[in-house]
Each structure stands twice: as structure tokens, then as C-alpha cells.
Amino acid sequence: MTKHWPVISLISVLLVGLVLPLATGASPPGFYVEVLLGGLMTGVLYSLVALGFALIFKASGVFNFAQGAMVLFAALAVARMAEQMPLWLAMILALAIMVVLAWLIERLVLRPLVNQEAITLFMATLGVTYFLDGFGQTVWGSDIYSIELGIAKEPVMILEGLFQGGILVNKDDFVAALVAAALVAGLAVFFQKTATGRALRAVADDHQAAQSIGIPLNRIWVIVWSVAGLVALVAGVIWGAKLGVQFSVSLVALKALPVVILGGFTSVPGAIVGGLIIGVGEKMAEVFLGPVLVRAFDLAGGGIENWFAYVLALLFLLVRPEGLFGERHIDRV
Amino acid sequence: MSEVALHPQARAHRIGEVVLSVDNVSLAFGGVRALTEVSFDVREHEVRAIIGPNGAGKSSMLNVINGVYHPQQGTIRLQGVEFHDMDPHEAARRGIARTFQSLALFKGMSVLDNIMTGRNLKMRSNLLLQALRLGPALAEEIVHREAVERIIDFLEIQAHRKTQVGRLPYGLQKRVDLGRALAMEPSVLLLDEPMAGMNMEEKQDMCRFILDVNDQFGTTIVLIEHDMGVVMDISDRVVVLDYGRKIGDGTPDEVRANQAVIDAYLGVSH
Amino acid sequence: MLYRENGQFKSSYGEDQQMLPILQDRRVMFGLLAFAFFGVPFLASDYLFLSILIPFLILTLAAIGLNLLVGYCGQISIGHAAFMSVGAYAAYNLALRVPQLNFLVVLVLAGLVAALVGMLFGIPSLRIKGLYLAVATLAAQFFMDWVFARVKWFTNYSHSGSVSTAPVELFGWRLDSPPEKYLFLLGVLVVFTVIAKNLVRGHLGREWMAMRDMDVAAEVIGIRPVYAKLTAFAVSSFYCGVAGALYGFIYLGSWEPLAFNLTLSLNLLFMIIIGGMGSLLGSYFGAAFIVILPIVLDQVPQMFGIAMSTATTSHLAFMIFGALIVFFLIVEPHGLARLWAIGKEKLRLWPFPH
Numbered sequence A: 001m002t003k004h005w006p007v008i009s010l011i012s013v014l015l016v017g018l019v020l021p022l023a024t025g026a027s028p029p030g031f032y033v034e035v036l037l038g039g040l041m042t043g044v045l046y047s048l049v050a051l052g053f054a055l056i057f058k059a060s061g062v063f064n065f066a067q068g069a070m071v072l073f074a075a076l077a078v079a080r081m082a083e084q085m086p087l088w089l090a091m092i093l094a095l096a097i098m099v100v101l102a103w104l105i106e107r108l109v110l111r112p113l114v115n116q117e118a119i120t121l122f123m124a125t126l127g128v129t130y131f132l133d134g135f136g137q138t139v140w141g142s143d144i145y146s147i148e149l150g151i152a153k154e155p156v157m158i159l160e161g162l163f164q165g166g167i168l169v170n171k172d173d174f175v176a177a178l179v180a181a182a183l184v185a186g187l188a189v190f191f192q193k194t195a196t197g198r199a200l201r202a203v204a205d206d207h208q209a210a211q212s213i214g215i216p217l218n219r220i221w222v223i224v225w226s227v228a229g230l231v232a233l234v235a236g237v238i239w240g241a242k243l244g245v246q247f248s249v250s251l252v253a254l255k256a257l258p259v260v261i262l263g264g265f266t267s268v269p270g271a272i273v274g275g276l277i278i279g280v281g282e283k284m285a286e287v288f289l290g291p292v293l294v295r296a297f298d299l300a301g302g303g304i305e306n307w308f309a310y311v312l313a314l315l316f317l318l319v320r321p322e323g324l325f326g327e328r329h330i331d332r333v
Numbered sequence B: 001m002s003e004v005a006l007h008p009q010a011r012a013h014r015i016g017e018v019v020l021s022v023d024n025v026s027l028a029f030g031g032v033r034a035l036t037e038v039s040f041d042v043r044e045h046e047v048r049a050i051i052g053p054n055g056a057g058k059s060s061m062l063n064v065i066n067g068v069y070h071p072q073q074g075t076i077r078l079q080g081v082e083f084h085d086m087d088p089h090e091a092a093r094r095g096i097a098r099t100f101q102s103l104a105l106f107k108g109m110s111v112l113d114n115i116m117t118g119r120n121l122k123m124r125s126n127l128l129l130q131a132l133r134l135g136p137a138l139a140e141e142i143v144h145r146e147a148v149e150r151i152i153d154f155l156e157i158q159a160h161r162k163t164q165v166g167r168l169p170y171g172l173q174k175r176v177d178l179g180r181a182l183a184m185e186p187s188v189l190l191l192d193e194p195m196a197g198m199n200m201e202e203k204q205d206m207c208r209f210i211l212d213v214n215d216q217f218g219t220t221i222v223l224i225e226h227d228m229g230v231v232m233d234i235s236d237r238v239v240v241l242d243y244g245r246k247i248g249d250g251t252p253d254e255v256r257a258n259q260a261v262i263d264a265y266l267g268v269s270h
Numbered sequence C: 001m002l003y004r005e006n007g008q009f010k011s012s013y014g015e016d017q018q019m020l021p022i023l024q025d026r027r028v029m030f031g032l033l034a035f036a037f038f039g040v041p042f043l044a045s046d047y048l049f050l051s052i053l054i055p056f057l058i059l060t061l062a063a064i065g066l067n068l069l070v071g072y073c074g075q076i077s078i079g080h081a082a083f084m085s086v087g088a089y090a091a092y093n094l095a096l097r098v099p100q101l102n103f104l105v106v107l108v109l110a111g112l113v114a115a116l117v118g119m120l121f122g123i124p125s126l127r128i129k130g131l132y133l134a135v136a137t138l139a140a141q142f143f144m145d146w147v148f149a150r151v152k153w154f155t156n157y158s159h160s161g162s163v164s165t166a167p168v169e170l171f172g173w174r175l176d177s178p179p180e181k182y183l184f185l186l187g188v189l190v191v192f193t194v195i196a197k198n199l200v201r202g203h204l205g206r207e208w209m210a211m212r213d214m215d216v217a218a219e220v221i222g223i224r225p226v227y228a229k230l231t232a233f234a235v236s237s238f239y240c241g242v243a244g245a246l247y248g249f250i251y252l253g254s255w256e257p258l259a260f261n262l263t264l265s266l267n268l269l270f271m272i273i274i275g276g277m278g279s280l281l282g283s284y285f286g287a288a289f290i291v292i293l294p295i296v297l298d299q300v301p302q303m304f305g306i307a308m309s310t311a312t313t314s315h316l317a318f319m320i321f322g323a324l325i326v327f328f329l330i331v332e333p334h335g336l337a338r339l340w341a342i343g344k345e346k347l348r349l350w351p352f353p354h
Helices: A002-025 A029-060 A067-081 A086-111 A117-140 A171-193 A195-205 A209-214 A219-241 A245-256 A256-263 A266-298 A305-319 B008-012 B058-065 B088-093 B111-118 B129-132 B135-155 B170-182 B200-217 B228-234 B250-255 B259-266 C021-041 C046-072 C081-097 C103-124 C132-150 C178-200 C203-213 C215-221 C225-252 C263-274 C280-303 C310-331 C336-349
Strands: A153-159 A167-170 B017-027 B032-043 B047-051 B074-077 B082-084 B094-099 B187-191 B220-224 B235-244 B246-248
Touching: A002 A029, A002 A266, A002 A305, A002 B129, A029 A067, A029 A256, A029 A266, A029 B088, A029 B259, A067 A086, A067 A117, A067 A219, A067 A245, A067 A256, A067 C081, A086 A117, A086 C203, A117 C132, A117 C263, A153 A171, A153 C081, A167 B008, A167 B074, A171 A266, A171 C310, A195 A219, A195 B235, A209 A219, A209 B074, A219 A245, A245 C280, A256 A305, A256 B220, A256 C046, A256 C132, A266 A305, A266 C081, A305 C103, A305 C132, B008 B129, B017 B058, B017 B220, B017 B228, B032 B074, B032 B220, B032 B235, B047 B058, B047 B082, B047 B200, B058 B187, B058 B220, B074 C280, B088 B094, B088 B250, B088 C215, B094 B170, B094 C215, B111 B135, B111 B170, B111 C203, B129 B135, B129 C132, B129 C178, B129 C203, B135 B170, B170 C132, B200 B220, B200 B228, B228 B250, B235 B259, B246 B250, B246 B259, B246 C225, C021 C178, C046 C178, C046 C203, C046 C225, C046 C263, C046 C280, C081 C103, C081 C225, C081 C263, C103 C225, C132 C263, C178 C203, C178 C225, C178 C280, C203 C215, C203 C225, C215 C225, C263 C280, C263 C336, C280 C310, C280 C336
Parallel strands: B032 B246, B047 B220, B047 B235, B094 B187, B187 B220
Antiparallel strands: A153 A167, B017 B032, B017 B074, B074 B082, B235 B246
């Protein structure tokens, strides 16, 4: 039991921080719930991107640094094509593009590097990031573009009976969260219940063993990267509609990395839980911790959200390197 | 093989007191019990062999002795001091060196540099002196280079000193592994299957090196080896492990006649 | 024929261990340095200095820093520009608040501050390895980004969030003109390269490489992982801190936190991947590549009469960077430095094929 004290103390500190604004009465309960909900909804989106990331890692052992760039690339595709055609058509075409991209990555990057170390594959995804960055902007331009989802942007008041004044919820956030949650659930089912999902898990466990029972490694990789592409597309459309399609979208998507760290690299439930924790954590930190820091250190504004996810992941890595749900790695000599 | 070994009586004279003792060590990985209540001792200047069928826990035993694995139960006593959770670099500091079954050489460095890393414990100059490569730092490099060259001469690998180890044939890599361990000037040398994968000639060379190390430097040697001819010829005493338990302990002749040992190797179920 | 070691016998270990044991290498290096110090200042144009040589020298210094950590010690860091920013802001504050300090002292102190911060962010490397560490280093990047954007003391309460510096003055010599700046930077880089080479040749360098190649075996030989990793972070951050200070003071003149963002970190990684990890020469190659390629992309189409906006060339540059990273990783993971070494090997045999 004493062996686990670092994890326990970290989690305790986080829980205290979570409850503090409510307990001290520093914030009205309605507002607190608003922030909490907002965090959960952002968290679902993070979970989505993290799932795509975890799938790639599970199936091909690749730490896909390009996930953020893929989100932006997909968003750009949709935004620009939607200028010429209905949105639904643009999204379908964009999905097709992401599948082609997945195929190209498998052929040109993964296959030649098949037995290299993880660090080499990671750096290859760095190359893919650079390439997608440049390519996306060459083809679709580098202005800020918008995606119109047709959902009303004004917030809606709910639970007026329970909390005084009710709770403000953004409709588009809500719909986004629903879509993301549905996709997350769908992916989880796909992974656990279908034959392809089983094949993916076999590949994740042992490439060679999977090959020896006839699982086509290359096809699996294309499937996995296409699923990641689909995930990137959905996340890109949602974030693009909210923030505008610009570089910062890829930075937001990059936060899927600390999510995966928190949850454990190869765990699907870990990606989900991790996303929610990070989503809530950074929202809470930004809204409640931020002003405290600003007053205490005379800061020029907030922006805690930019680094909170990473620092949280860092702290978790220090006390539990394999993440919440990850597997412990034993070095055999 | 016999022409390589010294006459047993000549060696018996030099063997001294107990320098390393393993007391009731048990090691488990999750549900797998690698070692169960193993106890034996090693005397100074002797060549002690650990033998046993595959999976008997021999490598795990070496790993426990030099701190790579920490046993759940039991202690290691080195020159009177007791440990059960020593770190590998502490073990190195206390004079234990080892080679690895699956070569753990530094693939990116040359033979010379690999063996030089073995001198690391003895190199004392600080960061600043090294950065400017002044006086003491430079002198130190040269002094230790001489020591390493002596080891290179001893192992007869002069022609390859600047070659990257990854490019050498397996037999030569094994010698570099030994050289790196020797560079530490250890009092106890743990050898994990030093002759695995070698042909007859290479084995003779390796035997000669091991015995020379024992004779010239007086290093105590604990050796895991599968080649029974080698083990019976060069060891003073033998420990036999099977499924993580000790089933035999004594001179080569005693062990050879032990029925339990014979059964273990022939696969008689027990 | 030209590049043989015939007749060059070493009669002492000291001679054998020197930096450039082959006579031809020494001659070429001497010539190169002489040309760099005495020829270039008179021959190059201001444009060459400002757009190519000066950023090249500074980025090489930073690349050497990152290479020591990633290439020699095997610890991945994708947020290293954070330490450049620490160095830059430390230097700024030192120069501002203690104006009597000699600029060289400011540089060293800024480097030391960066080294301390680097060691702090290097602590995770004691428990986590490889890719997990990569994400932890991102924490350094984003946190430092935030600190220098928000903590007003660091920018001396500037309204715009950016800071400016006066031209550097050193022992009465004012670094105004491009050739002067170039000479100073060249001197600094040469000194730092020699120091890096000494460290890499010594037992600390061997400790680093041992940790990179096989850390369990390294521990078994007696190398303490804590010492090896933290010194790698410290020295690497020192180099990047000094590079950052030079970047701000001499190249940019005035800057904002964005100057040291994630893109710069990734560019540093790019430099050492393409140039060659675990090779000081590789750091030079990588930095040269990243400075020259965009300019080539600018000029060459113009020569053919094709008009391309600067935005397009920078996007193209990114695409080429990305493709090149993948290409090099597949074909020659040890980068340009390895290709250079292979070339030299062939030269030693020339005119014979083998």
C-alpha cells in the first residue's frame, strides 16, 4: 500500500483542487456545474482524438505525432471544399482523402520502416507532420477558414429548477459532445466485438504472431490509420467550427498526447477516462486557478489551458509511468 | 580441453575464504517463481559454475547477485556486507562485474570505447576539466587508455580496436564483452554463458582467457555454462539448479555422480 | 592517393587520441578556419551574413546542444526551444538589471540558468524513457511559452510583450556591422565546438553513449543513470541557453515569446535528424540545410522565371523538410554526417574501388 502513496497523493491533491471552488463557496454552484460540463464536453473531444492515437499505437506501435496535423488537414479539406459544395458532400470527400492519406502513409512511411525502433517511427511521424502542414497550406491556403455546421451558436439555459438562474450550455458544444461520445462508443464496440477489431488487438499484441495466423499486417495498418483519419476528420470539423480552421487547431489536437499518457498508451478506456480528466482539469484550472495565479503573481492574463494538460501528464508520468490503465513494462536482461 | 586446465591441486591451494554468499534467495515475477530458497557460497579465487537445464533460473541468479533483480526474500552477502536491494551500479562499485548472455555491448561505439566505459568508475575528473581537456583530465584519459590496451593485448583483439562493435563477428564481440568487464578490475566476475554460440577453437580461446584471468588477477569467477566438458574441467565447485531450486552443490565429480542432477538433465519427472 | 595515413605514426596515446589524428584533416580544418576568420569577412555581402551565416552559426550551436542530449545520450526532447527562450530572457534581464556585466559573463550566466531549468525538466527522464519523455518535454515547451508571455517581470512589464536589446558591446568593441557579429559568433561557436568535442571524447561522453545504447548494461558497469542523464540535460540546455541569448541579442535584436515556439523546437530536431544524430559535424550540416533550403527555394524558381510568394516557398520548404526526414530515416538514419563519412572512406581508397 505504501508503494502507491505518490499516486494516491497526486490524485488526492487533484480531487481537492476539483472540489475547492465549490466547497469554499468561491463560485456559485450553477457556474461551477457549467464549467464542469464544459470541461467534460471538451474532454469527450480529446478522448476522440486520443482514441485515434491509441488505436494507431496499439496496432502499429507508432506514436503518431502527426495526429494534430491530421486534424488540421482534415478540417482544411472540409472547410475549403464546403465553399463549393454542400457540407455533407465535403465531409465525405474529405474522408476519402484521409483514407488515401492513410494508404500513402502505410506504403511510403510505415512499410519501409517496419522493424525500426519506436523512436525512429516517431520521428517519421514528425516528418509526416511537417509534410501535412506544408501540403495542406499549399493546396488549401493559409488563411483562417470557417465551417458552418448549421447549429445555433447561442447558449441554452437548462436545469433552471435545480440551480438558481439555470446553467448555460452551448448548443454546438453539446451536439459536438454527443457526436464524439457516439463515435467513441462506436469505436470501442468495433474494437471489442468485431472480427476486424479482434484482428487489430492481435496485431497490437504481437506483430509476428498475428502475421503467422494470416492477418494481413499492411491492410490492418491502412484500416487503423483510416480510422484515425476519420477521428481526425470529426474532431477537425468540430474544432474548426468552434475555433475557426487555423494552426491552433493542431495544437489543441496535440493535447491528445498527454491524454494518452494519462490513460496508458494502449488502453481504450484509458483514452476515454484520460480525455475527460484532462478536459475537466484544464477547464477548472483555467477558470478557477487562473485568476488566483494572476492575482498572486501579477500575470498578464490566463492561458493556463496551454500547458495544464502537459504538466498534469508529466506529474502522472512521474508517479505512474505506465498511465492509469497501462501495462507495466519489465526490462528483461 | 585438459591441456588448458591447470592441475586441480595447484589451484586448490589458492582458494580462500567465502567472499560471496547467497542466503535463501527467492525471486518471482508475478506468478512465475524464478528462484526458490536458493543458498550457496563462493570462495575467493575459485571458479564456481552454475549449471542446470534451460529455465532453471541461472541467469536470474546472476541478475540477483549483481542487483538487476531484487529478490522478494533472502539476501546476498558480499565480503561480509548484506544486501537485498542493491542497484547494479552499486554492485559495480563493490567490485562485481558481469558479462551478458545476449551481448549487451554499446553498439554505437568502437571496441576501444566499449572497454574504456569499463574504466568509468575509476575516472574521476570533473565536467569542467573534461570540457577543457586540461592536465588531470588528459592524463587520466591516457593512463586508462594504457590499462585498456593491456586488456586488448590480453584478449588478442588489437586489430579491431577502432572498429565499431556492431560490425564484429559474434566470437569477437563476446571477447569485447569480457574485456569491458575486466576493465572494471572486479573482485568477482559473473560470466553468463561466455561460450554460447562458439565453435571448438573459440571455446578453447575463451577457456584460456577465463583461466588466465583467474590465475593472473586472482579474480573470483562465477560462471554459467552449458558445455559440460568445460564446466567439469575448469570449475572448482559447481551449483546445480533446476526449476529455481538448488539440487546439487559440490566438486564437479560429486555433482556428476548426484542422482538428482542426472535425473534433472535426463528429464525424469519429479 | 591524396587521403592516406601512410607515414603518420602515433608514438603516444595522447597523439592517438587527438581531435584530428589524420594530417590531411588537420590541414583542411586549418585552412577552413583561416578562411572563415580572415577571408569571409571581406568577401561576403551583408545579405549573406544576415540571412545565412549568422543564423547558421547560432542554430548550429543550438543543434549541437540538442544533439548532445538526443544523439549522444539518447534522451528525446521535442521542447528544446524552451531552453533557448530561458537563455534569451535570462540574458535580457541580466543585461537590463546588472548593466555593468561583461556580455560574455551574461552569456555564461544565461547558459547556467538555462542549464538549471533544463535539469529540472530533465528529472522526468530518470523515471520515464523514450516517447513518454517526448511528451514530458512538451510540458517544458508550453510552460515556458506561457511563463514568458504572462509573467510580466521577465519582459520588464512591456506593453507589447516583446523585448528589445541594444547592440552588444564587448571590451569597447561594438558589434554593429554584420561582419563583426559574424566574427564574434564564429569565435563562440568554435570554442563551444571544441568543448563539446572534448566532453564527447572523455568519460562523460562515453557515459552518455552507454546510456543511449543500452542503459541496463551501463548501470551494470557502474554508470549512475541520474548523473549521466542530468548532466546531459544540463550541458545541452547550457548550449541552447547561450544559443538563445545570441539568437535574441545578435540575430533578432528584439523578440517575443513566439520566437521560441514549438516550430523552433521541431526545427532543431529536424536539424539533427537530417544532419546526423550523435555527430557534431552533423549539427553543422543540419543547421546549414535548414538555413539554406528556404533561400534556395526562393531564388531558384526566380531564376527560371516562375513567381512564387514567400508563403508558398515556406510551405514548400515544410513539405520538403517532411519528405526529407522520412527519406533519411529510411535510407540513412545517421544523416548527412554518415554520408560524409562514407564519402571520406571512399576518398581514402581513391582511386581504387575497394
